[in-house]
Amino acid sequence: MAPKPPSGSERPGVAGGAPRSARRALLICVALTFVLHVGMYVLNTQMPIHLLRLGGSHAQIGWLFGVTTVVGLVLRPQVGGWTDRYGARAVMLPGALALIVTMLALPAAASPLAVIALMAGLGVGAALISTTGSIVVANESPGDRRGESLSLFYVFSSAGVALGPPIGFVLADLGGMRLNFAVLIGLSLVAIGLVLALRTAPGDPDAPGGLGRPWSRHAIPASLTLIVITMGHATVYAFLPLSAAAAGLGTAAWFFPLMSGFTILCRLVLRRASDRLGRAPVLVPAIALLALGNAVLAAPPTVLSLVAGAALLGCGNSMLYPTLVALVVDRTPAVERGRAIGTLSGAWDVGVAIGAPTIALLVQTQGYVAGFLASAIATALGLATFLVTERHRRLERRHGSTGAG
Secondary structure: OOOOOOOHHHOOOOOOOOOHHHHHHHHHHHHHHHHHHHHHHHHHHHHHHHHHHOOOOHHHHHHHHHHHHHHHHHHHHHHHHHHHHHOHHHHHHHHHHHHHHHHHHHHHOOOHHHHHHHOHHHHHHHHHHHHHHHHHHHHHOOHHHHHHHHHHHHHHHHHHHHHHHHHHHHHHHHHHHHHHHHHHHHHHHHHHHHHHHOOOOOOOOOOOOOOOOOOOHHHHHHHHHHHHHHHHHHHHHHHHHHHHHHOOOOOOOOHHHHHHHHHHHHHHHOOOHHHHHOHHHHHHHHHHHHHHHHHHHOOOOOHHHHHHHHHHHHHHHHHHHHHHHHHHHHOOOHHHHHHHHHHHHHHHHHHHHHHHHHHHHHHHHHOHHHHHHHHHHHHHHHHHHHHHHHHHHHHHHHHHHHHHO
């Protein structure tokens, strides 16, 4: 990683003005996030079905996501400091190795508990690879185009989300979980190759590293919002195919590429919205769309309701995380931006770790409708949390300005 100037806004952007070495590193980060998300969402849609075939319960499906995210929430807040101190490549490589070890071991796991335990490796990989990639992009982006740069970067994450589920279902039809595992092993090898090809400047040995304070205070308000919102995030991936099948619609594998298609389209069209309108005016409707999308999925499943749910969730997701990252970076001193982004990434994992097993237990006892309604309520509470924290921040700034006067 190139040495940091005093302000992130003085760095070259991720567009054509960036130095050649920076563009090459960016392309590798884009490829990594794409490969990682394809693999993750093949697993997210196929592992619940695989777990049930091994004799697992709906409640245990929640722990599939819970274990992965608990590992992530421990690691992500530290990744920023590690990246500054050791460099992006050194942080990503253990994550890529964790991915290949996990994918080699999963086919041999014969019990639900063994599968759940091995999913921790996916958490290690996601935390070390995806978080580091987002830190590189955020640091390279000029302040007046940071939202655009992050939106474009996350387009490739969305493309992986779009392709992963249908790839998983097609592979399952052709060769079952064995073929899925073989493809996942191949993707992990590609990830290792990309990390080895990454060339960045050495890290700064004087930068904070190790296991330090696991959060940045500048990211706490946005992180609280994200925790509440993501408590229902895993519901659609874990239970939408099962809910659709129970209603006689098959697995509705088309739902996920459609939802991600809306995400990609909105990110491309609205990529400069938060730079021009402000972060909060973009975040409020984005969160509201997510709440409405989950509420629509709570209705009796039909093709029309699933299309509407995919559109609402895709459009809401398109601007949520990139805009939150941009908001946090805007409000954080340059020396602490890596840790702040790690804090926000960890907040995502906290929400999923709390919500996934809780909603899975609710689905097991009350059915799919209750699970989607709970997700809608959690997202609405996330919107309320954001509005309250923004109001509190405005009041603090006003009082601080008055006191200084």
